[in-house]
Amino acid sequence: MAPPRRNLLPKDRFAFSFGSLKTQNYHDPVARGNGSHTIRTIAWNPTGQLVATGSADRTLRIWNPERSQVKYSTELRGHTAGIEKVVFNPVRDSELASCSTDGTVRVWDVRTKTCVSRLDVGGEAFTLSWSADGSVMVVGRKDDTLIPISIESPSSPSILADGTTSNAPGPPQKPNLAPSIYRALEPHPQPIQTNATTFSHHISKSDTPSFHLFATTGEGTVKIISYPSFNVLHTLHAHTSACLSIALAPTGRYLAIGGSDALISLWDTTDWICKRTVSSNNGGAVRGVSWSFDGRFIVGACDEVGCGGNGLEIFHAETGESVYTVPTGGNANSGIPAVAWHPSRYWLAYSTTADGSGPGGLKIVGAAGGSL
Template identity: 45%
Template sequence: MAPILRPRQSLAAEKFSPYFSNLRPQLYNDPSASRSGSNNLRSIAWNPLGTLVATGSADKTLRVWNPEKPHVKFSTELKGHAAPIEKVAFNPTKDAELCSVSSDGVVKFWDVRTKNCINEVKGLGDAFTLVWAPDGQTLIVGNKSDNIFVLSHSSPTPLASHQQSVQTNQIAFCWSGERVFVTTAEGRIRVLSYPDLEPVMRLSYDPEREFAMSGHTSSCLSVEMQPTARYLATGGSDSIIALWDTQEWICQRTITSMIGPVRSISWTFDGSYIVGGSDEGTGLDVTHAETGEKIHTFKTAGACPVVAWAPTRYWLAYSDAGSLRIIGVDMDKK
């Protein structure tokens, strides 16, 4: 039996693999969900305390799970979306406020305690990205026409919209909320101010040109700020995860063990370890951020495009064969 880890207790690199080798993933089976393949589960999100995990699916199913009670009867289904759910995210300052966006351009805000939709924004196009500002007051939604909208959880219409000149993929905030990192099809990562979304840095030899990080040979698909803010991680369709130093914006190291496009990235709560998700290959490789060493591989049945570490402990949620699985949930059980 694996030893018990308290919340926010870290594991040394040499103890990581021995610890997890004694644990098995827990399946969270939704019998009402479609089994349309490994891409059915589109998004996974933890609430700020790590006590709830939400999933959004291509079959329009939006569900909130108790990670310690995997049977579907202990979960909550939130009904109302009429199109595939592309992204879900909890408000970082409100443990029971969830936001979801569907491909028909509808964003819904939910109180998961009452199951009520507390606000709705329509008409955002073929939307597929969503990220909250750290203060939980506003959030960004992007669509496939490269338009970025700034929304409020209390307004039925966007606060602002910003048309981008390049194909825009995922977006992440810095922890102050003053900047966002925007990934592009050119393989670059733009640094923009928030909420006006203007370039923050210019090239020293040409002040008219915007500075952007260039570290991928093809489209940059995912981005995630390390909890300690030392590194910004980006993932590309070139199967590479790049770790950028946030002082000089230089790529410090690359992780090249993945197979297929890096669709998602997630850090452990302490920023020590990182994992990427892809819709190709099998297994999830965990890498030590400071050394770039692969320290453990979680065995999976198939490809796992969506990965999400819990915000307070070593619980890894991921999609496998279209269903939610979590490894580590039994670590606190006696």
């Protein structure tokens, strides 16, 4: 059963409460060849019962956050190159997608530990996002091409707090086990460098669902794109250098954009005005951003040397104040490549690069007996 959603923490109590939580280490001894075992990507499933990690040495692993030993985890094998992004289906808590520089997107059933679909996307894939209703993914290739992937499911169940679904009349049912069909659609080459993407939460109710796709660019802008037409509706001039990462708050109120200028800008989605920017004392390009489940707190990831030496800084979105710094235990050579807040608790997963002070790997603040 998913952990219950807890009371919301006010800003002035956050440091005391969150700072009392312990950090659990999850060490994966597997390392292939000469490649780095750095975890590049982290994703929680919708109920927060599982967390997936993908590494540069092609290791894809599913962890039980309450059991840190690797023997309780599951390795999913198939990719032949580094894994760049993992993301769970928002409406199917056991369905995981991963993309890799081996040119494929793979979809996994984490219950049966099998790959249920393998799609060749025609080039090195490095970014992936999933629409809120689970009906489409968009994968980004390193040649700045976006490729939509349609998911045709017998049903689109809604995950409830107890793990059941509400996709049919009558009592809640367990998630539909029928397989989905995945199809790569027409590629959409982009005129400029295109980095991370994310979807809007809102989906139009029509025969052909439509939503907005946000795409960051190397020119410091974010394109607001209509899906499925891929028409550009609006352009946000967000940073003075490349925009690298993006995340929409769970409340839908703010869009967070991380840049190579070491800033995270927060944009009001009602008027598309930048309300404030935040920046970690560690500096460095922001290659990942994540929101707490309540949309109140935000954190950024930086894999550059030195970014992990002074800890992981958490900010209050409404004021831009730094409210707490997680002591990561790194040294001057360490970085923090990935961060991900739990979907319903004040638990924070992050990865560290290997350095002289330790092997690196996955860490979760709060999983070791946390109560927030």
